[in-house]
Amino acid sequence: MNKKLNLRKASPWLSAISLFVLWELIVRIFNIPPYVLPTPSESVIVGWQFHEAIWMHATHTLYTTLVGFAIAVVFGVVLGALVGSSRTIYDAANPLLVGFNSVPKVALVPVLVMWFGIGTVPAIITAFMISFFPIVVNVATGLATLEPELRDVLRSLGATRKDILIKVGFPRAMPYFFASLKVAITLAFVGSVISETVASNVGVGYLMLSASSKFNMPLVFAGLLVIAVMGIAMYEIFNVIERRSTKWANRANPTN
Amino acid sequence: MTSVSKSFVELNNVTMRYSEGDELALDTTNMKINKGEFVAVVGPSGCGKSSLLKLVSGLMPPTDGIVLVDNKEVSGPLKIVGMAFQNPTLLPWRTTLDNVLLPMEIVKPHRNRLRKHRAEYEDRARKLLASVGLEGHEDKFPWELSGGMQQRASLCRSLIHEPDLLMLDEPFGALDAFTREELWDILQNLWMVRPFTVILVTHDLREASYLADTIYVMSKRPGKIIVARENPLPRPRDQEVTFTQPFTDLVHELRSHIRDVRAA
Ligand SMILES: Nc1ncnc2c1ncn2[C@@H]1O[C@H](COP(=O)(O)OP(=O)(O)OP(=O)(O)O)[C@@H](O)[C@H]1O
Ligand SMILES: [Mg+2]
Numbered sequence: 001m002n003k004k005l006n007l008r009k010a011s012p013w014l015s016a017i018s019l020f021v022l023w024e025l026i027v028r029i030f031n032i033p034p035y036v037l038p039t040p041s042e043s044v045i046v047g048w049q050f051h052e053a054i055w056m057h058a059t060h061t062l063y064t065t066l067v068g069f070a071i072a073v074v075f076g077v078v079l080g081a082l083v084g085s086s087r088t089i090y091d092a093a094n095p096l097l098v099g100f101n102s103v104p105k106v107a108l109v110p111v112l113v114m115w116f117g118i119g120t121v122p123a124i125i126t127a128f129m130i131s132f133f134p135i136v137v138n139v140a141t142g143l144a145t146l147e148p149e150l151r152d153v154l155r156s157l158g159a160t161r162k163d164i165l166i167k168v169g170f171p172r173a174m175p176y177f178f179a180s181l182k183v184a185i186t187l188a189f190v191g192s193v194i195s196e197t198v199a200s201n202v203g204v205g206y207l208m209l210s211a212s213s214k215f216n217m218p219l220v221f222a223g224l225l226v227i228a229v230m231g232i233a234m235y236e237i238f239n240v241i242e243r244r245s246t247k248w249a250n251r252a253n254p255t256n
Numbered sequence: 257m258t259s260v261s262k263s264f265v266e267l268n269n270v271t272m273r274y275s276e277g278d279e280l281a282l283d284t285t286n287m288k289i290n291k292g293e294f295v296a297v298v299g300p301s302g303c304g305k306s307s308l309l310k311l312v313s314g315l316m317p318p319t320d321g322i323v324l325v326d327n328k329e330v331s332g333p334l335k336i337v338g339m340a341f342q343n344p345t346l347l348p349w350r351t352t353l354d355n356v357l358l359p360m361e362i363v364k365p366h367r368n369r370l371r372k373h374r375a376e377y378e379d380r381a382r383k384l385l386a387s388v389g390l391e392g393h394e395d396k397f398p399w400e401l402s403g404g405m406q407q408r409a410s411l412c413r414s415l416i417h418e419p420d421l422l423m424l425d426e427p428f429g430a431l432d433a434f435t436r437e438e439l440w441d442i443l444q445n446l447w448m449v450r451p452f453t454v455i456l457v458t459h460d461l462r463e464a465s466y467l468a469d470t471i472y473v474m475s476k477r478p479g480k481i482i483v484a485r486e487n488p489l490p491r492p493r494d495q496e497v498t499f500t501q502p503f504t505d506l507v508h509e510l511r512s513h514i515r516d517v518r519a520a
Contacts, residue, residue: 150345156313157362157417158335167361171349248349248397 047222068127080139130191138180142173175249178242264291270321280478292451296464299474338414344406346398404435
């Protein structure tokens with residue numbers, strides 16, 4: 001029992017370490033030159049050499065990601081609440097939302113640069129644009145899943161739409177909302193790194209671009225590792241928040 | 257409608273269909289239910305029993321005819337009806353006590369008084385929960401309760417605001433026989449303490465015979481009331497009564513009606 005639990009706890013570390021060992025071995029065995037694929041150990045060493053620069057760029061990326069994400073949360077909750085609580089708004093907004101979500105956001109970065117110049121603002125906006133969609137969808141879904149029988153119970157008590165939304169809709173939407181945050185924060189990362197890569201002079205995306213133009217592949221991979229670590233950390237934070245805040249959803253098994 | 261009658265719920269030549277072009281869900285239906293009467297509705301599946309409850313509670317409008325409750329024509333949700341279904345539909349993020357108190361957060365005037373008089377209302381909910389045997393489970397969440405316990409809580413939720421009209425749609429349908437019969441007694445007790453008007457939809461003819469004053473049998477779709485049977489058994493009824501001749505005769509009579517409508 002206890003052994004099994006320990007194994008479960010250790011398994012993510014084991015899989016990560018195995019991946020790095022395998023990577024290291026493959027590069028060494030096949031003698032792959034570092035300007036094609038550096039070893040992980042090399043990347044870590046170079047990463048450490050440049051740690052001050054990486055730290056500066058990484059905190060900037062974190063900053064643009066979090067600001068874009070925060071805007072996406074506010075916007076996503078408001079829009080999701082509107083879409084989820086009214087059939088008419090849903091019908092009106094749905095094609096627009098789906099259409100907008102289908103546009104690759106990287107294609108919009110040049111437009112943003114024309115409007116706002118390169119740097120922080122396009123990165124924030126890209127992070128926002130790419131991450132609000134899952135929040136809207138999940139909040140709307142959570143609000144819209146109301147058992148017909150429960151709705152009858154409430155309506156026959158004289159509940160207004162607002163009552164139903166507050167008493168049932170929002171609490172029921174909470175697990176959906178928190179589940180979407182995990183996805184949204186990782187997407188926000190993708191958004192700001194894309195924008196930094198295309199149009200910025202600061203941020204991990206820019207750092208990687210400039211490193212690759214100097215053929216410093218270990219530094220590029222150090223940048224990739226940093227992004228991955230930040231992504232995992234953020235995901236885990238929201239994962240914990242999700243589990244803490246909606247305990248009932250994990251225990252109960254609602255039939256709807 | 258101004259004609260004053262003494263019945264509390266009245267259906268005059270009511271028909272109902274869900275959408276134009278659909279077959280009727282309910283055909284020319286007439287009913288007169290007195291205040292405090294316990295009515296059971298039985299009939300084959302899909303004959304319009306649940307639709308009847310929706311009509312009376314104002315959740316669905318009739319296509320034709322008039323529904324009167326308390327001598328007023330029903331034109332929208334009645335705002336004070338208690339309802340319970342086969343599915344207990346408790347809210348999983350609320351404790352049993354808070355689930356039972358939900359109607360108090362919605363029904364006027366309680367919704368405006370609840371915050372100030374919280375203790376008084378909680379007391380009332382606890383008493384009600386105790387009367388259905390849920391003492392000590394007030395702070396548990398629905399998923400910590402058994403199906404029968406959830407159904408008891410759901411019953412409490414439908415009664416906490418002391419509605420004059422209670423709609424029950426197969427509330428005991430998903431329970432085992434022992435729990436079901438226990439809940440019959442609980443419901444009968446609650447009703448005898450404070451007689452509210454009940455419309456109980458059920459598939460169980462013994463349940464109808466045990467609980468109701470009047471039993472309506474409906475034909476298959478399009479549903480129509482074909483028999484209204486007075487229940488002669490005296491109250492209070494207990495489990496012993498289910499073994500007596502008049503009870504089994506009544507159940508047999510109902511069964512033959514159902515057989516006839518299903519064959520028709
Ligand atoms: N929302 C709806 N839209 C369209 N048709 C409906 C709807 N609800 C029910 N019906 C139809 O109306 C008829 C009556 O349905 P109703 O739910 O009242 O039956 P019921 O007697 O309660 O059946 P059961 O015993 O199976 O619960 C059924 O044939 C059903 O197909
Ligand atoms: Mg039904």
